[in-house]
Amino acid sequence: MGTKKILIIDDELSILNLVSMVLKREGYEVEQARDGNTGLRFFESFRPDLIILDIMLPDINGNEVCKMVRSNSSIPIMMLTAKSDIVDKIVGLELGADDYLTKPFDNRELLVRVKALLRRTGLKDVNPDILSYSDIVINLKEKVLLKNNKRISLTPIEYQLLELFMKNPSRVFTREDLLTRVWGYDYYGDSRTVDISITRLRKKIEDDSKNPKYIVTAYGFGYCFKGTYE
Structure with a gap:
C-alpha cells in the first residue's frame, strides 16, 4: 500500500517539528x-492521505482551509487547535473535519487518532455487491455512492455511516453504537459528533434534510435507515 503521507498545517514551528518527529x-x-x-x-x-490542520493560522484560518479542501476531496482532516471551546470543535466538524485534538496533547493519543483515521480510509471491501434503495445506490467494492445516477462525494465517516445503515435497514442504532462501530473504541469524542455527521450526511442524500425519509431519528433512542431494499 506504500507509505502514508501526512500534511501538517500549523504556524507554530515547535508544534510542526514535534508532530513531524512523532x-x-x-x-x-x-x-x-x-x-x-x-x-x-x-x-x-x-x-x-491525511491533513492535520490548526485553526489559528496567520492568513486563511483553518476552518476556511478545511472548507476549501472538503469542497473537492474526502481526505480525512484532523483539526489541531489550542481552543478547547466546544463551539470551535463543532464548527470544524460541521465544515467537514473528521476529528479534532486540543493542544497540549499526548503523543500517544495523536498517533492513535491518526492511525484510526487512516485505517478507516484504507478499508477495502472485497464484496462487489450493490446496495440500493429508492434512488440511492452504494457500490461496496468501489466505496461509491450514487443518487439519481449522480455520484455524491462522501467523507470516510459519512460513507461508513451510510453503509452501516443500509446494511441494517430499520435497525435503530444509538449514538454510542455509532461511535463504537464507526469512530472506533479508541475515539475520545462525544455523541454530539454523531449528530453533526448525521446532519452532514442527510444534506447530501435527502431531498429535504429537515424532513428525512432515509436516515430517520428514533426519538429517545438514536437513528435508523428506513425502508427495505429493492
Whole structure:
C-alpha cells in the first residue's frame, strides 16, 4: 500500500517539528506548512492521505482551509487547535473535519487518532455487491455512492455511516453504537459528533434534510435507515 503521507498545517514551528518527529518515527512521510495558502498548495502537490490542520493560522484560518479542501476531496482532516471551546470543535466538524485534538496533547493519543483515521480510509471491501434503495445506490467494492445516477462525494465517516445503515435497514442504532462501530473504541469524542455527521450526511442524500425519509431519528433512542431494499 506504500507509505502514508501526512500534511501538517500549523504556524507554530515547535508544534510542526514535534508532530513531524512523532509521525516520521512511525514511518509516515510528512510535509509541513506554516500558513493556509502554503498548505493548500501542498495539498495539491504532495497529495497527502491525511491533513492535520490548526485553526489559528496567520492568513486563511483553518476552518476556511478545511472548507476549501472538503469542497473537492474526502481526505480525512484532523483539526489541531489550542481552543478547547466546544463551539470551535463543532464548527470544524460541521465544515467537514473528521476529528479534532486540543493542544497540549499526548503523543500517544495523536498517533492513535491518526492511525484510526487512516485505517478507516484504507478499508477495502472485497464484496462487489450493490446496495440500493429508492434512488440511492452504494457500490461496496468501489466505496461509491450514487443518487439519481449522480455520484455524491462522501467523507470516510459519512460513507461508513451510510453503509452501516443500509446494511441494517430499520435497525435503530444509538449514538454510542455509532461511535463504537464507526469512530472506533479508541475515539475520545462525544455523541454530539454523531449528530453533526448525521446532519452532514442527510444534506447530501435527502431531498429535504429537515424532513428525512432515509436516515430517520428514533426519538429517545438514536437513528435508523428506513425502508427495505429493492
